[in-house]
Amino acid sequence: MTILSSINPLNGEVIGSVETTSPDEIPDLVARARAAQGPWAALGLEGRAELLGKAARRFVQDAKSLGRLMTEEMGKPLKEAIPEAGTIGTGLLGELKEIVEALKPETFQQGPLRSVVHHDPFGVCAAITPWNFPMAMPNWMVLPSLAAGNAVLFKPSEETPLCGQAYADILGEHVPPDVFTVVHGADEQGKALVQADVDLIAFTGSREVGKHILRSASGGLKRVILELGGKDPMIVLDDADLEEAAKFASWNGFRNAGQVCVSTERIYVHRDAADRFEALLVREAGEMIVGDGLEAQTTVGPMVNEGQRQHVLDQLSEAVKGGAKILTGGVDHSAPFIKPTVLADVAEDLSISRDETFGPVICVTRVASDDEAIDKANATPFGLGAVVFGKDPDRAEKVARRLTAGMIGINRACGGIKGTPWVGAGESGYGFHKGKDGHRQFTQTRVVSTSE
Numbered sequence: 272m273t274i275l276s277s278i279n280p281l282n283g284e285v286i287g288s289v290e291t292t293s294p295d296e297i298p299d300l301v302a303r304a305r306a307a308q309g310p311w312a313a314l315g316l317e318g319r320a321e322l323l324g325k326a327a328r329r330f331v332q333d334a335k336s337l338g339r340l341m342t343e344e345m346g347k348p349l350k351e352a353i354p355e356a357g358t359i360g361t362g363l364l365g366e367l368k369e370i371v372e373a374l375k376p377e378t379f380q381q382g383p384l385r386s387v388v389h390h391d392p393f394g395v396c397a398a399i400t401p402w403n404f405p406m407a408m409p410n411w412m413v414l415p416s417l418a419a420g421n422a423v424l425f426k427p428s429e430e431t432p433l434c435g436q437a438y439a440d441i442l443g444e445h446v447p448p449d450v451f452t453v454v455h456g457a458d459e460q461g462k463a464l465v466q467a468d469v470d471l472i473a474f475t476g477s478r479e480v481g482k483h484i485l486r487s488a489s490g491g492l493k494r495v496i497l498e499l500g501g502k503d504p505m506i507v508l509d510d511a512d513l514e515e516a517a518k519f520a521s522w523n524g525f526r527n528a529g530q531v532c533v534s535t536e537r538i539y540v541h542r543d544a545a546d547r548f549e550a551l552l553v554r555e556a557g558e559m560i561v562g563d564g565l566e567a568q569t570t571v572g573p574m575v576n577e578g579q580r581q582h583v584l585d586q587l588s589e590a591v592k593g594g595a596k597i598l599t600g601g602v603d604h605s606a607p608f609i610k611p612t613v614l615a616d617v618a619e620d621l622s623i624s625r626d627e628t629f630g631p632v633i634c635v636t637r638v639a640s641d642d643e644a645i646d647k648a649n650a651t652p653f654g655l656g657a658v659v660f661g662k663d664p665d666r667a668e669k670v671a672r673r674l675t676a677g678m679i680g681i682n683r684a685c686g687g688i689k690g691t692p693w694v695g696a697g698e699s700g701y702g703f704h705k706g707k708d709g710h711r712q713f714t715q716t717r718v719v720s721t722s723e
């Protein structure tokens with residue numbers, strides 16, 4: 272038996288442990304899930320939604336203790352962690368309603384001909400998740416997959432096994448045995464799951480692992496949904512409300528210590544607005560409070576682990592050696608933290624300009640025109656989110672429509688309102704989640720046609 276310990280990134284203390292799943296055991300778990308899936312599907316869409324909906328109350332009731340576990344396990348400040356757990360509960364019934372609506376059969380009539388489009392379960396789904404939103408990300412994949420009638424094998428990140436287990440214990444409380452199974456472990460278990468007899472692989476994580484999964488799944492033409500990393504740009508036009516733009520950039524660049532897929536990592540600001548914007552952003556960064564996420568005032572907690580911290584430090588020191596100017600923060604940071612850092616004049620060919628940073632670091636570049644801002648923002652294979660700040664709605668929208676990201680926010684965060692999909696373009700995504708189209712990706716579409 273191998274034990275996976277969960278380590279508090281703040282102090283290195285072991286806060287708990289789980290038993291890892293042996294990769295050899297995974298084919299048997301998949302077979303059991305397959306046997307359980309038929310009766311689960313037979314409960315019908317509404318029947319499954321009713322059982323899953325029973326979990327809502329406990330997510331709300333336990334939000335504080337779940338939030339505390341999240342903070343202790345991966346460092347996220349409590350004021351972000353509690354809402355992450357709580358909104359799973361407050362949003363559960365609404366989300367299930369949306370899923371039920373999306374997956375109902377649709378009837379088409381043409382004279383005497385009738386076709387019915389069904390959204391059937393695939394069978395067995397693997398859900399492989401990251402650590403940065405250790406309850407929200409699983410919920411985005413596990414909930415629609417189970418509601419659609421699939422059996423699910425869920426592998427939480429090895430960084431957050433306790434959060435994964437806690438989520439599964441609550442959601443799975445009213446679900447029959449073997450329909451929802453937790454697989455604990457790291458890449459070895461992830462690979463074994465992908466290679467096992469699963470019909471669908473839903474993955475959220477890094478671009479590199481996503482590409483590996485796509486290659487592994489291609490032999491059997493398994494269905495794959497990938498939500499991957501980003502290098503999100505923000506464009507600040509010269510007519511923008513600079514106070515608002517700086518506040519947004521600071522929040523979206525530094526929350527969860529920058530460990531957010533749609534974190535603002537690059538800013539292109541019109542040169543006429545640049546001096547003032549940079550000063551405001553430095554002021555905002557200075558107001559962030561770095562420390563123990565359990566302290567009420569903390570806004571930036573520790574980095575999830577030393578490896579991730581070192582990756583950010585390496586990017587920072589390469590950037591500064593390459594001529595980048597430090598506006599605030601810098602290259603020296605005491606473990607396990609990284610202070611909010613803003614750089615300017617960063618060379619475009621460096622890792623910090625090209626690769627995901629996933630830390631509380633923003634690079635600001637001055638541009639002379641909207642065209643230059645758009646070209647620079649689009650000069651990346653990633654395409655998750657993007658943000659435009661500007662007061663003239665027509666101009667801001669024109670800029671937004673020329674950005675290659677999957678989700679673009681104008682004077683706000685990139686994610687769309689309820690009912691819309693979460694979607695990455697380019698190398699940030701392959702398929703999408705949420706909204707009608709997202710929910711349907713957990714199903715096999717079948718058309719049955721008759722003539723009367």
Ligand code: NAD
Nearest residue numbers: 400401402427428457458461462476477480498499500532
């Ligand atoms: P990661 O890719 O290292 O790991 C993600 C999961 O995959 C973990 O459970 C891990 O154990 C597993 N895994 C690792 N190697 C595997 C393999 N070869 N086969 C199968 N599974 C494997 O990512 P991470 O460090 O946990 O998370 C951070 C990344 O997630 C960032 O790139 C971030 O941008 C991305 N992310 C994207 C979104 C989105 O919506 N697009 C949301 C959150 C996080």
